[in-house]
Amino acid sequence: MDPTGLSRSHGKPLFKQVYDYIWNRIQRAEWTEHDKLPSVRVLAEELNVNRLTVFKAYQQLKDEKKIYVKDKSGYYVHPGISMPFDDLDYPIVSSYVQKSHLSEIHRVPAAYQFSYALIDPYLMPNRYFSEYVKEIFDLYPTVLSTYSTIQGDEELRESLALFFTNKHRLHLSQDDILITSGSQQAIDLLARMLVQPMDTVLLERPTYSAAIDIFRQQGAQIIPVDIHPYGYDLEQVELYMKQYKPRLFYLNPTFHNPTGYVVPTEQRKQLVELAERYHCFLVEDDPFREIYFDQKPPPPLFAYSTEGYVVYIRSFSKYVAPGLRIAAVCCRPSLMKHLFTVKSLADNGTPLLNQKMFLHYFKSKRLQQHIMKLQTALNIRKSIMEKELSRTNWTWDSPTGGLNLWVQLPDSIAMDMLLAKSLEQSISFVPGTICDPSKEATSWIRLSYSYINEQKLSTGMKMLIDLAEQLL
Ligand SMILES: Cc1ncc(COP(=O)(O)O)c(C=O)c1O
Numbered sequence: 001m002d003p004t005g006l007s008r009s010h011g012k013p014l015f016k017q018v019y020d021y022i023w024n025r026i027q028r029a030e031w032t033e034h035d036k037l038p039s040v041r042v043l044a045e046e047l048n049v050n051r052l053t054v055f056k057a058y059q060q061l062k063d064e065k066k067i068y069v070k071d072k073s074g075y076y077v078h079p080g081i082s083m084p085f086d087d088l089d090y091p092i093v094s095s096y097v098q099k100s101h102l103s104e105i106h107r108v109p110a111a112y113q114f115s116y117a118l119i120d121p122y123l124m125p126n127r128y129f130s131e132y133v134k135e136i137f138d139l140y141p142t143v144l145s146t147y148s149t150i151q152g153d154e155e156l157r158e159s160l161a162l163f164f165t166n167k168h169r170l171h172l173s174q175d176d177i178l179i180t181s182g183s184q185q186a187i188d189l190l191a192r193m194l195v196q197p198m199d200t201v202l203l204e205r206p207t208y209s210a211a212i213d214i215f216r217q218q219g220a221q222i223i224p225v226d227i228h229p230y231g232y233d234l235e236q237v238e239l240y241m242k243q244y245k246p247r248l249f250y251l252n253p254t255f256h257n258p259t260g261y262v263v264p265t266e267q268r269k270q271l272v273e274l275a276e277r278y279h280c281f282l283v284e285d286d287p288f289r290e291i292y293f294d295q296k297p298p299p300p301l302f303a304y305s306t307e308g309y310v311v312y313i314r315s316f317s318k319y320v321a322p323g324l325r326i327a328a329v330c331c332r333p334s335l336m337k338h339l340f341t342v343k344s345l346a347d348n349g350t351p352l353l354n355q356k357m358f359l360h361y362f363k364s365k366r367l368q369q370h371i372m373k374l375q376t377a378l379n380i381r382k383s384i385m386e387k388e389l390s391r392t393n394w395t396w397d398s399p400t401g402g403l404n405l406w407v408q409l410p411d412s413i414a415m416d417m418l419l420a421k422s423l424e425q426s427i428s429f430v431p432g433t434i435c436d437p438s439k440e441a442t443s444w445i446r447l448s449y450s451y452i453n454e455q456k457l458s459t460g461m462k463m464l465i466d467l468a469e470q471l472l
Pocket of ligand 1: 117181182183184185208252257285315316317322326327
């Protein structure tokens with residue numbers, strides 16, 4: 001099966017994609033021997049394809065003796081072809097489980113950690129939180145003895161609505177906000193809510209790698225949209241919206257992960273117009289907004305939305321407390337009622353203690369001081385990384401915010417080899433291919449400058465550059 005996902009533009013014929021879909025489910029033992037398969041009509045409706053397409057896929061499976069037909073009764077799984085339950089490559093799962101590429105890299109411990117797009121824990125307000133825990137229990141004695149509401153703590157949503165309205169002119173009420181356990185959960189919930197198998201989804205190329213995995217898990221056909229220092233080619237975006245009628249475009253337009261690019265204001269307005277014209281949701285992921293080194297970034301796309309096609313995800317993981325897992329999803333009531341349902345199915349609400357801890361820091365004056373200190377510290381780390389890189393012929397666009405450099409190495413360096421050799425020396429980075437829905441960014445890597453201190457950063461970069469030079 002095409003590992004880049006299913007695409008009407010670059011992929012296999014549609015009937016072959018339906019074939020893969022059925023065959024994958026059989027291999028994962030979701031349908032086992034002699035099970036009746038969905039009728040041609042039902043599957044065609046489910047996958048939003050023509051009945052003939054499904055028929056053709058079933059015919060091929062039949063010819064290959066993977067399924068059989070009983071007259072007038074339908075198609076059945078042939079005996080002896082499902083994978084054995086204890087086959088390690090095919091764990092017992094009741095639904096399609098997509099590999100999580102980023103977490104596999106993070107699983108390997110590394111002293112020179114350039115793969116975490118996370119801020120150094122020693123730069124975070126640890127002492128403040130530890131002093132504050134007792135106060136939270138005094139203020140809310142039953143905070144651990146109750147659930148949060150599914151939509152999230154009312155006091156927190158009220159504060160966030162005020163903040164978004166005053167700071168970004170988003171004009172929101174607390175009812176338009178739902179609290180999730182990080183933006184990762186928000187992306188997952190929105191994928192479940194908006195995307196059915198075979199729906200088309202636009203993703204930036206490159207993009208946040210976990211988002212690719214999430215939309216693939218949902219069975220989406222992914223169409224990549226290149227992101228450049230100046231933003232997107234909007235003519236291409238319009239063409240894709242017209243041609244493929246995507247359900248959504250997931251984007252990270254402000255200090256984009258992994259490139260650090262910022263989509264300019266004018267494009268933001270035009271994108272919202274396109275989304276409204278072609279009824280395509282824009283899922284705007286905005287976790288790095290406060291991490292800027294120069295000037296404030298342009299307003300979120302959500303600020304230009306009038307018809308409700310923009311869903312705004314704002315995580316506070318990156319600069320307040322990743323451990324609290326607090327993010328907000330902002331959308332209009334017609335979507336909120338469905339989001340509410342998927343959130344309740346996922347976990348019935350984000351832990352109340354985490355929300356209250358976050359709220360009191362969020363409302364305090366310390367937050368602004370903390371952000372200013374972070375901006376300075378991260379800018380210094382970025383400069384150190386760039387200084388080390390300046391002795392190579394590698395190329396990158398210096399970002400004005402965010403946590404990463406997106407760096408192109410000479411084509412002749414085998415990236416798998418560089419990663420393996422680096423991990424041996426306790427250095428980790430993110431290979432570009434896992435940020436690319438079509439896996440073509442073979443000469444690119446993402447280097448995060450935010451996680452390790454200045455001295456380690458400099459040593460680790462020297463080691464990485466030396467290793468790469470040995471592979472030339
Ligand atoms: C663009 C983007 N979205 C979402 C996330 C996940 O963040 P959270 O900790 O809020 O789940 C990350 C984390 O790196 C990210 O870079």
